[in-house]
Amino acid sequence: MGCNLNRPTLERLMQYYHYITEHLHPHPPDSANVSSVQIAELLGIDPAQVRKDLAAINVKGQPNVGYKISTVVESIRQCLGFDKNYNAVLIGAGRLGGAIACYDEFRFYGLKIAALLDNALQKIGTMIDGHKVQSVEMLEDIVQQQNIKLAILTVPAEAAQKLAERVTAAGIETIWNFSPTSLVMPDNVIVRNEHLSVGLAQLFYHLARRT
C-alpha cells in the first residue's frame, strides 16, 4: 500500500519471507515473535537493516519482544501483492514452459496460469498437467476475455522479441521472460529477463576466484 521500496529492500523482504515461512511459521503458536537479530544472523546482514526494512512496510515491533511473526508475513504478502490474484498467459509449451505451468507454488503468491499457448500443431490440444495447450492465434482473445495482466515467455530466442511486441500490442504491459535472449522494450513495459546465464555468470565469477 503506502510502501515504497527499492530493489535491495524488495529482495531482502523476500528472503525474510522465505526464512520465516519455511523455518519459523508453523512451529510456534500464532503469537510467536521473531527479533531483528535472529533474522539478521541467519541471513548474514545487519540487524538495523532488518528493522529498517520492516519499518518500510509499516510493521511495528515491540521493544524487548520483537516482531509478531504472523504480522510480518501478512504485511510482506500484502505489500508485495501476494494477496491479490493475477492471471498470466504462458507462451511456449516446451520443457521449461511445462515446468512452469506445473509449478505448484505460484498459487501461494496469487498467480494463476490461465492459459498455455504454443504454435506447434502437434502440441495444440494436448494436455500438460491439467493445462490444455492452445494455439498462439488465441492470444489476443484470451488476453481480453480473461483479464490477463502478465505474459510469461518460454520460447526460443528467435521468437521472443516478436512475441513480446505482439503481447504488448494485445494490452499486456508486464513480461516475465525465460527465453534465452534479452528483450528490448519501451519504458512503459515492465520486463524481467530471467536469463539463466546471469546467474551462471555470478557463480562462475566466484568459482574462478576460488580455484
Added chain:
Amino acid sequence: MGCNLNRPTLERLMQYYHYITEHLHPHPPDSANVSSVQIAELLGIDPAQVRKDLAAINVKGQPNVGYKISTVVESIRQCLGFDKNYNAVLIGAGRLGGAIACYDEFRFYGLKIAALLDNALQKIGTMIDGHKVQSVEMLEDIVQQQNIKLAILTVPAEAAQKLAERVTAAGIETIWNFSPTSLVMPDNVIVRNEHLSVGLAQLFYHLARRT
C-alpha cells in the same frame, strides 16, 4: 583475471554481453566498434557507467572511435570465466531438471552437465535428451571421478537442504539451487538460490503500483 567486480557491475557486464552478442556481434566486420553511449542508451543507463565497467575489466577504448566489439566480448568472457570448462552434476530429473539438462546455451558459457541424477527408480536408466538418468547413490563417485565443481538442484523443497549438505560433504562448494526453498549453508559454500518467487515479487510489486 586481475578484475575485481561488485555485483551491480557483474550484472551490467552480462547485459552488455547479451546486447552485443545478440544485436551487434555477427553483423559488422571484425574490427567494428561500439561506443559507451550506444550501449548506455539501449540499457537506459549512464555512459560513464559503461566506461567505468569496461575499465574494470581492463578493456581500453579509442577516443573518437569507441571500443572494439570483439575485444569487449572476449574480455567479458574471460573475466567471467566463460572460457574455462566446468562440469556440473544436475540432481532432479523432473520437468525443470529436464529443461535445464537440455538447455543448449550452456556450452557457450563453458558449462557441461556431466551427470543427471534422480532417486526415482522408474526414472533411473532412462534417457533425457542424451543424458542418462543415474541413481543419486552415484553422487560421491561421480563428483570425484569427473572433477565436478558445481551442483544444480531441481528437487522438491523437502529434499533440497539435505541434498545440499550431502553435495558439500562430497566436496562441491558451489550450488545452483532451483528448488523452491532457500538453502542455509555455511559461508564457505557459494549458493545461488534461483527461487522463482523472487522474480515474481518484483513483477507483482510493479504491477500493483500500476493498476
Added chain:
DNA sequence: TAGATTGTTAATCGATTAACAATC
C-alpha cells in the same frame, strides 16, 4: 528493576553521475 529490543538519527561507506582534459 535490569536486560533486551525497537525505532530512528547521524555517520559511514560505496556506487552512480557530472564534468572535463586528453586524445584520436
Added chain:
DNA sequence: TAGATTGTTAATCGATTAACAATC
C-alpha cells in the same frame, strides 16, 4: 582542424551501518 569519444577525478546520491535514547 573540428568533433566525438575515452578515461578519470570530483561531486552527488543513496544505501548500509553505528549508536543510542525510548520502551517494554
